[in-house]
Structures are given as C-alpha cells and as structure tokens.
Amino acid sequence: MDAPTHAPVTSRCAHQRPSSVLLVWLLLLAACRPPVSQVIVAPATCGWLTLPLEPPMYCTLLADDTLIVQTNGQTTLTWQQATVTLDGALYWHWGERELLLAVLEGTAVVGVNGAARVVVAGAQLALPLREDGTLSARLPTALPIEAEILTRVQNVQAARPLVLPSPIAPPLGVTLAPSRTPSPTPLSLTDIAIGTHTPVPTVCVPREDWRATVTVRSGDVLSRIAARYNLSTGELAAGNCLTNPDRIRIGQVLRVPSVPTATPPNAPTPTPSLVFLRADKSELTSGECTVVRWDVFNVESVYFEETLTTGNNAQPICPATTTTYTLRVVYFDGTQTTHSVTVRVSASP
Numbered sequence: 001m002d003a004p005t006h007a008p009v010t011s012r013c014a015h016q017r018p019s020s021v022l023l024v025w026l027l028l029l030a031a032c033r034p035p036v037s038q039v040i041v042a043p044a045t046c047g048w049l050t051l052p053l054e055p056p057m058y059c060t061l062l063a064d065d066t067l068i069v070q071t072n073g074q075t076t077l078t079w080q081q082a083t084v085t086l087d088g089a090l091y092w093h094w095g096e097r098e099l100l101l102a103v104l105e106g107t108a109v110v111g112v113n114g115a116a117r118v119v120v121a122g123a124q125l126a127l128p129l130r131e132d133g134t135l136s137a138r139l140p141t142a143l144p145i146e147a148e149i150l151t152r153v154q155n156v157q158a159a160r161p162l163v164l165p166s167p168i169a170p171p172l173g174v175t176l177a178p179s180r181t182p183s184p185t186p187l188s189l190t191d192i193a194i195g196t197h198t199p200v201p202t203v204c205v206p207r208e209d210w211r212a213t214v215t216v217r218s219g220d221v222l223s224r225i226a227a228r229y230n231l232s233t234g235e236l237a238a239g240n241c242l243t244n245p246d247r248i249r250i251g252q253v254l255r256v257p258s259v260p261t262a263t264p265p266n267a268p269t270p271t272p273s274l275v276f277l278r279a280d281k282s283e284l285t286s287g288e289c290t291v292v293r294w295d296v297f298n299v300e301s302v303y304f305e306e307t308l309t310t311g312n313n314a315q316p317i318c319p320a321t322t323t324t325y326t327l328r329v330v331y332f333d334g335t336q337t338t339h340s341v342t343v344r345v346s347a348s349p
Contacts, residue, residue: 058159067092070159085109099127102145113137114287116318122165144168166249169306204241210255219330229256273298277327277339286348289318303328
C-alpha cells in the first residue's frame, strides 16, 4: 500500500493533522494566537520617578494621581522619555489623556524627544499621552496655571512650605477656558520623602479690621502701596496673607486699613536708568538652548515675559521656533518701556 499523502501547508496558520510533525503543528498554532494587548499603568507613587539623591529632592503624594516634587537645587528627574530639570517645586498630575506639569516655585526645563520648553513659576504644561499611556512627542505651549491647582495645594503639608505664584499672562491669541470648580472633598495626604523633613502647616486669614481695599494697577509695587497707608511692606503683606511680597498681579484686590493717610514721597529721578538685554546666542538650531540675560539699573521694577524679576538676572530658554522675548521696565515716575530680543531657530542640518 502506498504511504498516505498529506495536503501541503498553504499558510502559516493552516491546521495539520497530528502526525510525525506534531511539534511543528503546535508551534504554528501558538503563533496564530492573537497578541495580548499591553496595558501600561500610569505611575501612582513617588517611587516610579527617577529621583537623584544629590541635591536632596522631596516627593509628596497628594492623591493617587498627583505628586508634588521639591528640590533644594537644580537637578533632573526622568519619566519615560521625558526629563525635567527643576529648581523649585513642581505639581505633577497624571490624567487619562495628558501629563500635567505646573511649576509652583522656580523654573523647570521640560524635555521630550530632543525638544525642550522652559516653564516658569505660575505656568503649566499639558503633555499629551497616547492611548497606551506613553508620552506623545508633541511639546505644547506653556499656559497660565489653573486656579484649581493653586486652591488644591495652598494648604498642603509638603517638605517645605510652598510659596504659591500668580498665574502668568496667557500667550497672545490664546483664549483660556473657565477653570473647573475644585472638589470640596478634603485631601488625604501621604508624604513620601527622599531625605528628612518636618511638614509645617500654613494657615492665614486676611485682616478683617481692614475695611478698605485697593486694586493693583500696572506699575504698582507692594512697597509703594504700603507707603500710602503708613505701613511697612511686611505689614501689608501679612495683612493680606501674601507669601511672596514681590508677586502681586494687576487687578489683585488688597485690604488696607483706611483711606490713604500719608502722601507718598516724591519719587527720585533715575540718574540715569540703564537697560541691557541680550541672549548668549541669537541663532539656534532646533533642540538647542541658550540664556537670555538682562542688567537694569535705577528703575522701580522689572518684568521678564510679564513675570516680576530682579534687575540683574538670567533665564534659560529652549525655543522650538523663532521667538521674541520681552523685558518690561517700570520707572520711578510710573512710565514704562518694553525691550525685546529675538532668538531665531532653524531646522537641524
């Protein structure tokens, strides 16, 4: 009798009858099984971040999806393909479709896939997440920090008391959606610290015996407002629960004792006022960073990108496209001038 013949295998997943090639049949059957979809779970604890030991960095677990990271000096932490060089305090929130980073103090440089964005205190960056939980390569524009975030963290017992910022001005042409109403549910805090710290609660109530109010206008500084009411800068700041007297914003309403009782002294005439603004490099290729520096003398106040700063300072920048940076100077007589420097970005060769 002739040996039985078998039909040829016409595809990788064709089924074969048990025979001497049973092992091959089992291997092919296993190869035809549908792949198991990979589910990436977003980190929910401080331990998922790569945190350096020097300088000391502290991480507070605010909720299952929210952290506050603080550092005592400029240092870098990583998650997936993102790096964050931080000098200050950072609010870190995992959402379903985005990773939200909001700078509470200092400055953060956020880098993803070779691109970088400088985020100052009072600004936030919403990094898109893919469906599998990984970071998208797109690096969005920094926007003003949401009021909900400031409300949520104002009484947090972090590694050190937080000095909360005012939201930055929105970019030109950007209309912001109304802030979401924060949940009244009390927060449950679990501190996870790298290092040793003693949480210090901060509770402050503005002075109720100060019945009058004053609205901050363009060019105002706290010391000048305090002088109108025979107050020191510290007294006015304490009476309004201001954690940082250098950070007041236009339109902010402050409590004061009564109508002005003192005539402000004549402002001195600047002799002369000098403004020097420049960038270390004004021509960059995509992915490069540089530093904008300024030296300003004999003026009332200085704002870089509408954030109050000092007269002699510098800001690291990593623009993705050609960008113009502005420095607004307020003089003792209330007049203002705006100075700018443009950093041009060309595509990588």
